Amino acid sequence: MTADTAAPWTPTGWCHLFSCDVISYGDARRTDEVQGFLRDNMYRALEASFTHARIPYGDIYVEDRGDGVIAAVPSGHDPALLVTAVFDGLKAHVKRRNRLASEIAQMRLRAAVHLGVARHDGRGLVGTDVNHLCRLLDAPSFKELVGRSPAPVCLIASERFYDDVIRKDVGVIDVEEYHHLQVSLKETDCPAWVRRP
Template sequence: MTGGDVRQWTPAGWCVLFSCDVISYGDARRTDEVQEFLREGMYRALEASFTHVGIPFGDLYLEDRGDGVISAVPAEHDPALLVTAVFDGMKVRVKRRNRLASEVAQMRLRAAVHLGVARYDGRGLVGTDVNHLCRLLDAPAFKDAIRDSDAPVALIASERFYDDVIRKDIGVIDVEEYHRLHVSFKETSCPAWIRIPPTTSIPTPP
């Protein structure tokens, strides 16, 4: 899959919101060809990771954002999957891809998750919860936190997602891997929770 908008389902209420982008996508060393290669790698990692856990990629609302995507997942899917199997699958696949990529084409992803209300207005996603998700992903504090890390994927979760999913899912999610971070960006000032995994040897997924 190479990207584009998927419109088999469009959100009109409560859903799981997810976004990710390629870190340093606009680096001056990255030619158009490299950027296209990065986008292809991002989409492949996303599609494989969602599909592997039983969430068909066609079930998602997916909106292309150039260097990333914003998506909505129907509420019937377990939101815990996004911060467990989907996240871990992305991490494995990005790391495996980077073993075969040149230095300038090395890919790292920044991801955000939130629970809220979203609506498709015929052109794209709208809603205050959509805005909140985007503020989390783009927050300077989040970017600062991952600047010195070489983790293939880093995650920021909204306080609502943390309280309703991460903190309550003891036994499946390792809460100790999350650290509190204050986000202050544009109209947003709030706590959030980040997970930046250490760079370790990761097994190849089935």
Template sequence: MRNGSGDAGTGWTPTGHCTLFVCDIIGFGKRTDHVQGHLRIVLYEALKSGFEASGMPLDGCYQEDRGDGVIVVLPPSYDPARLAHPLPDHLRGSLRRHNDIAAEHARMRLRIALHSGPLESDANGIVGTTVNHVNRLLDAPSFKKVLADIPADLGILVSDEFYRDVIREGRGAVDPTEFRPIDVRLKETDTTAWLSVRAAPPPAGSPSGAPATVGPLPSGHTEPSGHTPPSGPGLNARHRTRQADETELPALFEIVDRLMDIPLLTTAEGRQQIVDALRKEIAIRVPRRAQPHLDIHSIVRTCLEFPEGLQEFLSLVHAYAGESSQVQALDDTVARLTRRTP
């Protein structure tokens, strides 16, 4: 199926810089023909309602059927940020409602890839390296491995270009901290992409489990080159893969509160000065936020992901903010939290 009707019904055909959404049904080829046909109906209904609810009517998009999934190209009038939020939540809701009443062999999970880049069309459809790249993201072994390890309704893998242009800025309700970098190596593709896994909440009373949006990756995943989880003592060791459970979050928030007391860090220029001074592998991973409190939270969480990252950050705070009662209060807080951390 091809649909290039465009949002104004003017025969819009993808060309130039475009944003692509591509999805497929996990384990589709293992189902019987009857189940495959049923899942295709469920998928198209979910996409139609999800795009509509997200303010992007699917009839206004260019579409190509993939058998086990769909390629969708947004027209220029649609905001690509809506592909990151709220579309995944609408799709997850549709999947949950379907899976709640479906037999095991008819349940559905989705892989989704997002990418932006130059695109061309011919009489047979869309073509170009942008199409190749988004399809390789979808088929990346590292992506498939994560979703094999986590019983999630859907996973979203976005290209580095899409992350930089759309997600990193936190446009609308998009939360950059929901995405984590992973390596993608497939055919001629060797790149970093950004992953968000939408898993079910843990059972009530469970001591631990995956939250509704899972950023950290399970054991056995592929981290980007130079992106090494911390192994040192104290708070750094407790924040491997940037995950914070219920006992860690108060400590993190307390550190952020003390940082917010430091005048330098309340300004965008001051925070940027410190981020720029961090070692490159940390600085390029920091998801920046417009609000000061959220921005500091992102910086600290990223630093905690690297060996000695927090110590490096605190040293830079001392260097740029100077000695003051606020900086001393920060040091006291970190020392107290580190001592009580098992």
């Protein structure tokens, strides 16, 4: 590494956590080629959406999870952007791409946001807040709600994110767009908040 090349940022404490995955990624009708197409589109959508939100994609830590990603955003950025500009950018990008894709290659995303502590141990992100984010995304109650919605992107927020960011925001976030959802999965039993489609 040259002296003027900075090492990429990795989480070492408090940060904003974002995760998303492709709904029905493993559908038997989705060949390897289709899955590759979906992953490529997911990454393009993420990069475009963070750029749209004026959060440089190179400033965030992104970890691949096969059919999805976990992203950690440095705490210097406004967390409200995750549920406004990033979410709106994702939704627009997915809708635009889906208009050009065959039915089996159309993409829908589940997304989750949380605030907390994450650390990179040299192999990936670790921490109870990372676990919590993943459980929000995988919660059966959230998956059931998503299954009934035609929305291209469905969003769940942790109680901490709701209390510290959504409920306290003035003007940018419409708190009326969110409704309570109980999450029960493994050792997790807690309230969360879902953005209405």
